[in-house]
Amino acid sequence: xxxxxxxxxxxxxxxxxxxxxxxxxxxxxxxxxxxxxxxxxxxxxxxxxxxxxxxxxxxxxxxxxxxxxxxxxxxxxxxxxxxxxxxxxxxxxxxxxxxxxxxxxxxxxxxxxxxxxxxxxxxxxxxxxxxxxxxxxxxxxxxxxxxxxxxxxxxxxxxxxxxxxxxxxxxxxxxxxxxxxxxxxxxxxxxxxxxxxxxxxxxxxxxxxxxxxxxxxxxxxxxxxxxxxxxxxxxxxxxxxxxxxxxxxxxxxxxxxxxxxxxxxxxxxxxxxxxxxxxxxxxxxx
Amino acid sequence: xxxxxxxxxxxxxxxxxxxxxxxxxxxxxxxxxxxxxxxxxxxxxxxxxxxxxxxxxxxxxxxxxxxxxxxxxxxxxxxxxxxxxxxxxxxxxxxxxxxxxxxxxxxxxxxxxxxxxxxxxxxxxxxxxxxxxxxxxxxxxxxxxxxxxxxxxxxxxxxxxxxxxxxxxxxxxxxxxxxxxxxxxxxxxxxxxxxxxxxxxxxxxxxxxxxxxxxxxxxxxxxxxxxxxxxxxxxxxxxxxxxxxxxxxxxxxxxxxxxxxxxxxxxxxxxxxxxxxxxxxxxxx
Amino acid sequence: xxxxxxxxxxxxxxxxxxxxxxxxxxxxxxxxxxxxxxxxxxxxxxxxxxxxxxxxxxxxxxxxxxxxxxxxxxxxxxxxxxxxxxxxxxxxxxxxxxxxxxxxxxxxxxxxxxxxxxxxxxxxxxxxxxxxxxxxxxxxxxxxxxxxxxxxxxxxxxxxxxxxxxxxxxxxxxxxxxxxxxxxxxxxxxxxxxxxxxxxxxxxxxxxxxxxxxxxxxxxxxxxxxxxxxxxxxxxxxxxxxxxxxxxxxxxxxxxxxxxxxxxxxxxxxxxxxxxxxxxxxxxxxxxxxxxxxxxxxxxxxxxxxxxxxxxxxxxxxxxxxxxxxxxxxxxxxxxxxxxxxxxxxxxxxxxxxxxxxxxxxxxxxxxxxxxxxxxxxxxxxxxxxxxxxxxxxxxxxxxxxxxxxxxxxxxxxxxxxxxxxx
Numbered sequence: 001x002x003x004x005x006x007x008x009x010x011x012x013x014x015x016x017x018x019x020x021x022x023x024x025x026x027x028x029x030x031x032x033x034x035x036x037x038x039x040x041x042x043x044x045x046x047x048x049x050x051x052x053x054x055x056x057x058x059x060x061x062x063x064x065x066x067x068x069x070x071x072x073x074x075x076x077x078x079x080x081x082x083x084x085x086x087x088x089x090x091x092x093x094x095x096x097x098x099x100x101x102x103x104x105x106x107x108x109x110x111x112x113x114x115x116x117x118x119x120x121x122x123x124x125x126x127x128x129x130x131x132x133x134x135x136x137x138x139x140x141x142x143x144x145x146x147x148x149x150x151x152x153x154x155x156x157x158x159x160x161x162x163x164x165x166x167x168x169x170x171x172x173x174x175x176x177x178x179x180x181x182x183x184x185x186x187x188x189x190x191x192x193x194x195x196x197x198x199x200x201x202x203x204x205x206x207x208x209x210x211x212x213x214x215x216x217x218x219x220x221x222x223x224x225x226x227x228x229x230x231x232x233x234x235x236x237x238x239x240x241x242x243x244x245x246x247x248x249x250x251x252x253x254x255x256x257x258x259x260x261x262x263x264x265x266x267x268x269x270x271x272x273x274x275x276x277x278x279x280x281x282x283x284x285x286x
Numbered sequence: 287x288x289x290x291x292x293x294x295x296x297x298x299x300x301x302x303x304x305x306x307x308x309x310x311x312x313x314x315x316x317x318x319x320x321x322x323x324x325x326x327x328x329x330x331x332x333x334x335x336x337x338x339x340x341x342x343x344x345x346x347x348x349x350x351x352x353x354x355x356x357x358x359x360x361x362x363x364x365x366x367x368x369x370x371x372x373x374x375x376x377x378x379x380x381x382x383x384x385x386x387x388x389x390x391x392x393x394x395x396x397x398x399x400x401x402x403x404x405x406x407x408x409x410x411x412x413x414x415x416x417x418x419x420x421x422x423x424x425x426x427x428x429x430x431x432x433x434x435x436x437x438x439x440x441x442x443x444x445x446x447x448x449x450x451x452x453x454x455x456x457x458x459x460x461x462x463x464x465x466x467x468x469x470x471x472x473x474x475x476x477x478x479x480x481x482x483x484x485x486x487x488x489x490x491x492x493x494x495x496x497x498x499x500x501x502x503x504x505x506x507x508x509x510x511x512x513x514x515x516x517x518x519x520x521x522x523x524x525x526x527x528x529x530x531x532x533x534x535x536x537x538x539x540x541x542x543x544x545x546x547x548x549x550x551x552x553x554x555x556x557x558x559x560x561x562x563x564x565x566x567x568x569x570x571x
Numbered sequence: 572x573x574x575x576x577x578x579x580x581x582x583x584x585x586x587x588x589x590x591x592x593x594x595x596x597x598x599x600x601x602x603x604x605x606x607x608x609x610x611x612x613x614x615x616x617x618x619x620x621x622x623x624x625x626x627x628x629x630x631x632x633x634x635x636x637x638x639x640x641x642x643x644x645x646x647x648x649x650x651x652x653x654x655x656x657x658x659x660x661x662x663x664x665x666x667x668x669x670x671x672x673x674x675x676x677x678x679x680x681x682x683x684x685x686x687x688x689x690x691x692x693x694x695x696x697x698x699x700x701x702x703x704x705x706x707x708x709x710x711x712x713x714x715x716x717x718x719x720x721x722x723x724x725x726x727x728x729x730x731x732x733x734x735x736x737x738x739x740x741x742x743x744x745x746x747x748x749x750x751x752x753x754x755x756x757x758x759x760x761x762x763x764x765x766x767x768x769x770x771x772x773x774x775x776x777x778x779x780x781x782x783x784x785x786x787x788x789x790x791x792x793x794x795x796x797x798x799x800x801x802x803x804x805x806x807x808x809x810x811x812x813x814x815x816x817x818x819x820x821x822x823x824x825x826x827x828x829x830x831x832x833x834x835x836x837x838x839x840x841x842x843x844x845x846x847x848x849x850x851x852x853x854x855x856x857x858x859x860x861x862x863x864x865x866x867x868x869x870x871x872x873x874x875x876x877x878x879x880x881x882x883x884x885x886x887x888x889x890x891x892x893x894x895x896x897x898x899x900x901x902x903x904x905x906x907x908x909x910x911x912x913x914x915x916x917x918x919x920x921x922x923x924x925x926x927x928x929x930x931x932x933x934x935x936x937x938x939x940x941x942x943x944x945x946x947x948x949x950x951x952x953x954x955x956x957x958x959x960x961x962x963x964x965x966x967x968x969x970x971x972x973x974x975x976x977x978x979x980x981x982x983x984x985x986x987x988x989x990x991x992x993x994x
Contacts, residue, residue, distance in 0.1 A: 022382075024375065025376065025386050028372070028390065029386060029389045029390070031447065032390055032393055032447065032450065033389060033392070034415065035393070035396070035401060035405065035408065035447075036392065038404050038407070039404065047853065048832075048853070048855075051826075051833075052833070073610045073611055074610070097300045100297055100300065101297060101298045101301040103297055104293075104294040104295070104296070104297025104298040105294070105298060107294065108294020108295075110291045110292060110294040116298065118558070118561070120305075121499065121554075121557055121561075122554055122557075123313075124500075124503055125503055125549075125550045125553040125554055126313060126549075127526060127546045127549065127550075129526075129530060129533060129542070130319065130320075130529075130533070130542060130543040131313060131316050133326065133539070133648050133652070134311065134312045134315035134319070135308075135311075135312045136648050136651075137651060137652040138311065138312075141652070154308045156304075157300050157304020157307070158301045164496060164499070164500070165455065165496055168492040168493055168495060168496040169458065169459070169462075169492070169493070171492050172462050172493070172569070173462065174464075188293050188297075192297075199462075202457065202461050205458075206454040206458050209454065210454075213394075213395055217395075217397040219399075219640060220641065223638070223640055223644075223645055224644075224645055224648060227636055229637060235397065236639055236640070238397075238400075239609065239639035239640035240610040240613070240637075240639045241609075241610055242640075243607065243608065243610070244607040244642055245662075245882075247828075249610065257396075257400050264395045268388045268391060268392075268395070269384070269388055272384045325672050326647040326648070326650070326651050326672075327647055327650045327651060327672040327674045328672045406822060407822075411819045411820065429819045432818065432819035432970070433819075531958075534641075534643060534644050534647065535643075535954050536955060537668065537954075
């Protein structure tokens with residue numbers, strides 16, 4: 001779309017207001033990015049430069065030794081691959097099942113719906129630290145400690161917060177869309193697939209991203225269920241840089257953390273296109 | 287139930303199965319554990335409601351609950367407001383908005399520990415960035431995490447920084463608002479503010495509701511950065527840090543589980559209240 | 572339709588994972604050894620274990636389980652699931668606790684009757700950390716006593732007399748040196764005598780006055796004694812007179828040892844293991860300095876002492892009485908003596924130079940202090956007592972030099988004694 005066209009329709013901001021918006025956004029961005037700047041900058045600093053008074057924001061001497069050291073200490077590519085192996089089935093399970101379940105809650109007023117939904121919310125309220133050990137005890141008893149299964153299998157029953165989100169999202173979709181389909185006698189599942197899923201793309205992308213990030217950043221779960229080093233994930237690899245009794249290797253830790261961020265940022269950038277789609281047209285009138 | 291209504295039951299079946307298979311046993315176990323004296327490593331000894339009695343007599347409990355509550359009541363609205371504002375600002379498809387969306391969301395993608403450490407330096411009283419900027423304006427910055435009066439604001443700053451986490455949810459919701467509504471409003475002569483007030487926000491209320499409930503849960507369960515950075519010393523630590531230490535540093539899992547159930551009850555109560563108000567302000571078809 | 576197929580594919584993927592990750596069947600002579608070592612330390616650890624396995628020639632085999640984070644959470648969770656690692660590292664504060672909880676094997680008999688590693692071979696101060704209730708629960712594998720590292724170059728430039736390697740200097744003298752240093756300008760910065768920020772631990776000061784927190788009998792709290800209070804007085808003096816950077820200022824350099832490396836403090840209480848020598852070697856010429864070593868200032872009654880940080884390898888309860896397991900444990904421990912400094916057995920002091928040649932300059936002090944270094948008398952209630960000591964006493968004093976530490980010590984004593992009476 002060209003500038004000229006926008007101005008004419010008057011729906012969008014005038015030039016002055018737009019500039020102001022950009023200024024505010026840039027200022028805000030600086031604040032948002034500061035910690036990342038620190039991480040990246042530190043990852044290129046020589047060891048002696050990492051801590052100094054006053055804090056140096058830019059490295060005096062750029063060095064790649066932290067990256068080299070990080071790659072030597074942990075096989076980060078393999079760790080990332082492991083995490084992806086866990087993440088992919090988990091995303092597929094969580095996203096599809098959550099959407100399905102949310103549809104059930106959103107569009108069908110079955111008996112006990114409200115109670116069940118409250119229970120769903122309630123499952124998010126008990127800190128997992130206290131259910132962690134009983135859960136581990138079961139998996140261990142089944143011989144599934146040091147395995148990815150406990151981390152992936154539950155995903156196929158949906159995730160409470162994703163179900164919650166999808167339900168709220170579905171509730172914003174005007175009923176008019178489905179009424180037509182149901183009047184035509186379409187089966188429920190078909191309505192779900194043909195109408196809801198396409199319309200909910202941004203929401204589905206959102207929870208997919210969350211699911212991926214959840215796996216990528218889950219330290220405690222992976223720590224408890226994974227023993228063997230060849231099964232290590234990204235978070236476990238990052239944890240290897242600080243020791244209970246030794247010193248933290250700040251430089252390599254920052255380098256590894258930066259490397260761990262890249263896939264997520266890439267995904268985020270890629271996912272943006274789902275938020276950029278054309279604005280919804282008034283489908284009913286047409 | 288009408289046949290159509292019953293169909294809904296089949297849709298939620300996977301979740302129900304998961305509830306029974308994966309969730310029920312651990313929760314029942316946790317319920318039992320809260321009635322025992324258990325050091326994790328040994329056997330659990332049944333002691334009835336003693337844990338709960340001890341919790342209510344504990345000074346630490348009151349302190350940490352207060353710290354957490356104070357934080358929650360300020361952080362939740364702050365985060366929602368910040369996030370909504372961010373979302374509205376980056377919602378239009380102008381040039382470069384795509385990058386801004388990622389930038390504002392990025393704080394949510396880093397794991398808690400790395401963030402906490404970086405903020406520790408940013409908030410450093412002597413050489414951190416914030417006090418550095420303040421000194422530029424000849425203001426002497428406070429001791430932030432080392433001053434009991436400034437610990438809460440420190441955490442609020444970190445919360446605002448991470449507010450972009452709900453950005454995607456608001457963007458997804460904003461996308462859904464049919465353009466026709468805005469068109470119609472414009473024809474009626476509405477300006478931007480009126481459009482936001484009467485169209486945007488009302489239609490976003492389901493998502494705001496979602497973030498409100500989740501925000502309350504998250505605020506009360508705040509752990510990772512609190513664990514790394516500490517609370518206000520004697521003023522008390524966050525509730526979850528207290529719980530975690532009781533469980534894994536003092537090996538009093540029974541007591542910690544009782545704490546967990548009390549937290550559960552508090553969050554549940556608040557959520558029920560919020561849910562009850564739903565009909566007054568949340569839009570739904 | 573396509574989506575259904577996709578979901579089935581994923582399901583099959585998951586099922587195959589189920590098979591791929593089957594539980595390893597455990598042989599009777601394979602033992603898991605859990606450690607908090609990770610990264611480079613883990614590589615070294617693995618090398619040690621490989622060596623031990625090789626020498627065992629099939630009689631037994633040790634497998635490594637590295638726990639890079641939340642070590643005790645995972646250990647206790649595994650023990651709860653009846654899946655305890657066979658051997659694991661335990662720091663000294665927790666040995667009595669884990670022993671009391673019944674997680675550890677009592678190795679007293681095997682230890683006493685061993686052919687190659689008996690209790691009397693250890694330094695007494697170190698061995699005490701593995702004792703509880705009259706039995707031995709683990710084999711210590713490291714002793715890391717606190718010594719004073721000082722910046723010799725700074726001392727010389729400021730014209731201050733250096734302590735000797737086996738000096739019997741007092742705390743008064745130590746504080747005096749601090750006074751001479753603090754506030755002076757050195758290399759463009761204001762320097763301090765030393766740095767106190769929660770490290771060194773509170774025992775350092777309590778013992779300095781000749782007092783202690785818990786008596787040797789493990790049942791009496793002596794925190795409120797005059798000696799202990801006198802020791803804390805030294806801490807108060809240091810804070811009050813600004814001889815150390817303010818607590819709020821310390822974290823700006825990341826951690827306290829950096830202050831010593833960046834030549835902002837003249838003296839640093841460090842463990843023998845602290846690798847300042849390596850760090851200095853890597854510095855630019857203009858930033859290097861000569862490191863001097865001295866023992867802790869002596870106790871008020873003139874006796875030398877140091878706090879010894881030690882850790883032990885313990886054995887799971889289920890292996891109690893298992894001679895093969897003990898044999899493996901012993902073999903591994905002896906190999907650790909060639910890996911970590913300082914080895915906690917008498918007569919092995921020269922291993923230090925073999926393991927870390929750079930420590931040769933410090934040998935005089937290290938050898939001297941090993942006879943006097945000891946670990947504290949830990950009891951199962953320690954975690955609660957420690958919390959009070961830290962939050963109510965140490966931090967309060969760090970934040971406010973005029974804090975009434977004396978009454979606080981009385982309070983904590985009463986609280987701790989009460990805990991013990993509830994046993």
